Amino acid sequence: MYQVKRISRSEFVPIRNLSYHVRVWGEPTPGKPPLVMVHGWMDVAASYQFVVDAFAQDRYVIAPDWRGYGDTDSGQVDNYWFPDYLADLDFLLDHYAPGQAVDLVGHSMGGNVAMLYAGVRPERIRRLVNLEGFGMPATQAAQAPGRYAKWMDELKKLHAGDLDLKSYDAVEGVARRLMRTNPRLDQHKAEWLAQFWARANAEGKWEIMGNPAHKITNAQLYRVDEVLEIYKKISMPVLAVEASDNAMDQWWQGKYSLAEYHERLKSVPDVRIELIAEAGHMMHHDQPEQLAALIERFIA
8 A cells, every 4th residue: 555655634623614624744834834735526635645745845734625525524515615615715724824825736626716716815825736727618698597407406316315426345446446537546546545535334335425415516607707807816826737638628528628728827917837747637646746846846
């Protein structure tokens, strides 16, 4: 199994009526801002272990499990709203870095949250690293009736148990699932990560530590005009990191492209794009050394 180089500790923080699980590496260092790392959809904070281990210098790193993921409360809800992630992050920074700007890294969904938060609270972020937080395809007002109907239909499926996540007989099955989803993930890392990505239930089955309610389509449309106005307010330097094996065409089937994402980034006042070679979307698993070096150079 993968051998951890830097040990983390678990902390639980009361945030907005939830018990938020936060993984922390290192200790605060005078004159050096905390590094906050937020994960993506159906991931957990422990996913950043490989990058933290690859840093050349020790860092004070704070990585939460988002609501309904990992060891953070689900809030007993049957769907999730994007503004809640921004508010959760705001409360988290109030707890760990009151009155202090932090360096922020976000992957995928977490990258989308980080970009929006940085435009809403620019004074809280010193440097921002967005790991393939591409945003969503543009929507039109005419899609609203169908979108609300789809949302309600999916809620019924959830409550009927039709959206439940698959369980596994053993943790090794979870590791195989991780490697099947990401062929670059080696067995040692997969076996280590599986123990944080799933847990055994009372029957001994291993269940994914993600609320199936995360699969529900958001009832609200994705308003690109609003997003671009927020992007214009991002005043800190931004590093947008992409993987060499881009999957946007596969995900969106022509509804959204990398070129369109790059066009949106033009609204960010200070941004540069870097590429991680030999990596897919889970670049923090595929090439943690490359990614760690990029992050360290950017926030130095």
